[in-house]
Amino acid sequence: MPRAPWTLRLLRTSTFRLAAVYLLVFALSVGAVLGYVYWQTLKLLDEQAEETIAAEVQGIAEQYALNGAPGVMAVIKRRSQLDTGGLYLLTTPVGKRLAGNLKSLPAMALNKPGWIEFSFGVETPRGLTEHRARAYYTRLKGGYHLIIGRDIQQLRQFGRIIRNTLFWALGLTAILGIGGGLLLSRNFLRRIDAITATLRSIRSGRMSDRVPVEGSGDELDRLACALNDMLDEIERLMKGMREVSSNIAHDLRTPLNRIRAQAEDALRSNNPDRHREALEMTIARADELLKTFNALLFIARAEAGQGASGFRDVDVSEVAREVAELYQPIVEDEGGSFTIQTPEKVMLQADRQLIAQALVNLLDNALKYGRADDHPPEIGIRVENHADHVDIVVTDRGPGIPETETEHVKDRFVRLDESRSRPGSGLGLSLVTSIARLHGGSLVLESNDPGLRAVLRLPKKR
Ligand SMILES: Nc1ncnc2c1ncn2[C@@H]1O[C@H](COP(=O)(O)OP(=O)(O)OP(=O)(O)O)[C@@H](O)[C@H]1O
Ligand SMILES: [Mg+2]
Numbered sequence: 001m002p003r004a005p006w007t008l009r010l011l012r013t014s015t016f017r018l019a020a021v022y023l024l025v026f027a028l029s030v031g032a033v034l035g036y037v038y039w040q041t042l043k044l045l046d047e048q049a050e051e052t053i054a055a056e057v058q059g060i061a062e063q064y065a066l067n068g069a070p071g072v073m074a075v076i077k078r079r080s081q082l083d084t085g086g087l088y089l090l091t092t093p094v095g096k097r098l099a100g101n102l103k104s105l106p107a108m109a110l111n112k113p114g115w116i117e118f119s120f121g122v123e124t125p126r127g128l129t130e131h132r133a134r135a136y137y138t139r140l141k142g143g144y145h146l147i148i149g150r151d152i153q154q155l156r157q158f159g160r161i162i163r164n165t166l167f168w169a170l171g172l173t174a175i176l177g178i179g180g181g182l183l184l185s186r187n188f189l190r191r192i193d194a195i196t197a198t199l200r201s202i203r204s205g206r207m208s209d210r211v212p213v214e215g216s217g218d219e220l221d222r223l224a225c226a227l228n229d230m231l232d233e234i235e236r237l238m239k240g241m242r243e244v245s246s247n248i249a250h251d252l253r254t255p256l257n258r259i260r261a262q263a264e265d266a267l268r269s270n271n272p273d274r275h276r277e278a279l280e281m282t283i284a285r286a287d288e289l290l291k292t293f294n295a296l297l298f299i300a301r302a303e304a305g306q307g308a309s310g311f312r313d314v315d316v317s318e319v320a321r322e323v324a325e326l327y328q329p330i331v332e333d334e335g336g337s338f339t340i341q342t343p344e345k346v347m348l349q350a351d352r353q354l355i356a357q358a359l360v361n362l363l364d365n366a367l368k369y370g371r372a373d374d375h376p377p378e379i380g381i382r383v384e385n386h387a388d389h390v391d392i393v394v395t396d397r398g399p400g401i402p403e404t405e406t407e408h409v410k411d412r413f414v415r416l417d418e419s420r421s422r423p424g425s426g427l428g429l430s431l432v433t434s435i436a437r438l439h440g441g442s443l444v445l446e447s448n449d450p451g452l453r454a455v456l457r458l459p460k461k462r
Helices: 006-012 014-081 153-203 219-268 272-303 316-333 352-369 428-438
Strands: 086-091 097-100 114-124 127-139 145-151 312-315 337-341 347-350 378-385 389-395 442-447 452-459
Touching: 006 014, 006 153, 014 086, 014 097, 014 127, 014 145, 014 153, 114 145, 127 153, 153 219, 219 272, 272 428, 312 316, 312 352, 316 337, 316 347, 316 352, 316 378, 316 389, 347 352, 352 378, 352 389, 352 428, 352 452, 428 442, 428 452
Parallel strands: 337 378
Antiparallel strands: 086 097, 086 145, 114 127, 127 145, 312 347, 378 389, 389 452, 442 452
C-alpha cells in the first residue's frame, strides 16, 4: 500500500479523530453554557431597565391624573436636569418639544403605546455620537406624546464584549485543541510507524528485529511487548522447523541410501535368492522409515496442540500393568529382573493409548540401554499417586544419561554416541516428551544411581 503524505496520515489517525470529536463536543458544550449565561445576563439587564422605566411611567401617569399636562411638564423638566441616565420627552400633538432631554421624537412610526428602541445623538467631548435607547412611548389625553426611556448604550456594549469574548474563547479553544490533537497524533503516529517499520523489516527476513518498547507501560508499550512475545514464539517455532527439516534430511538420507545400495547390489547379481533377500530387506527398512515418519508427524502434531484423539478417565495403574505384562517375559528371558509397583487404582484424565505408547518407549530404552556391561537388566516400573500429579517412573541400572545430556536427548534424532551401535532413530524420548506436554506434564530424566530414572509426570488438573 503506498504511503499517504505525512499530514494526511496525521489527520487520519484515531488519536486525531478522537481529539477532534472531543474538541467539537467540548466547544459545543462550552459555547452552549457561555451562550446561555450571555443570554440570561442580557435578559436580566434589559428587564431591570424596563422595570425602572415602567416605575417612572407609573409615577408620571399618577402625576398626570393629579395635575394634568403642566404637572407632567414640571416633573419632566426636573428629572431631565438630574444626571440619572434617564431620557424624557414631552411634545405637543404635532411634535413640538415641551420638556425633556431628548431633542425630538424618534423617526419611527409612533401609533400605539408600547416599548420602542431607537438611536439618538449624544453630545460628548469628542463630538456627536449615536447611542441606543430603550423607552416606553405613550400618548396623554389631548394628544401629547410622552417618551420615557434609558440610555442602553453601555448595556449593548457590554453584550458585544461578552459576545466577542465568547468567539475568541471558542476560536482559541479550537486552535489549541487542533494543535494539541496534531501533537498527540504525531507522537502516536511516530510510535506506530516504528512498529510498522519493524514488522516490515521482519517480513523482509530480519527475524531477530524487535518492536521498540519505550518502557512507559502504556497501551502501545503493552502492544509492543505482546508483539515481541509473539515474534519470539514464531522465531522459536521457525528454528524448530528448520531443525526438523535438516534433521530429516540428514537422518533419513542414510537409510534411503542403504536401501538404494542394496537394491543395486541385488540387481547386479543373478541369484534369485539374493533378489528375494534384498526385497525383504527393503520392505523391512521401508517399514522402519514409515515408523520414523509416523513418529515425526505425531510429534509435529502434538507440538501444534493436536494429536490426542480423546481424553478420558484412565486408570494409569492398569495401563502400567498391561504394558509391564508385555515386557516382563522379555526381561526375564534375558535373565534380568522386572519389578512393578502400582497403587490399586489411579484415575487421571488422559489418552490411554498415548500413555501406553510413552511407557513402551521408556521400557524399550531401559531394555536397550539399561544394562551394565554383561549384567542382566534390572528394570522397575512404578506408579506414584501424588496430591496434584501422577508420576510413572521407569528405572534401570545401566550407564544412565550424563546430567548435561538429559535435556538434549529429548530432542529429535538425538542419540548418544555409545548407543549408535543399537537400532533406533532417536525419536523415542521426543515422542514421550510430546505426549507428556500434550497432557500438560513433562518428562524428567534423572540419575538412578546407577542407571536412568525416567519420570513421566502428569498433572491431575490440566
Ligand atoms: N535408559 C537409558 N539409559 C541410557 N541411555 C539412554 C536411555 N534411554 C535413552 N538413552 C539415550 O538417549 C538416546 C535417545 O533415546 P530415544 O529413545 O529418543 O532414541 P533411541 O532409543 O535411540 O531410538 P528410538 O527410541 O527412536 O528407537 C538414546 O539413543 C540413548 O543414547
Ligand atoms: Mg528409544
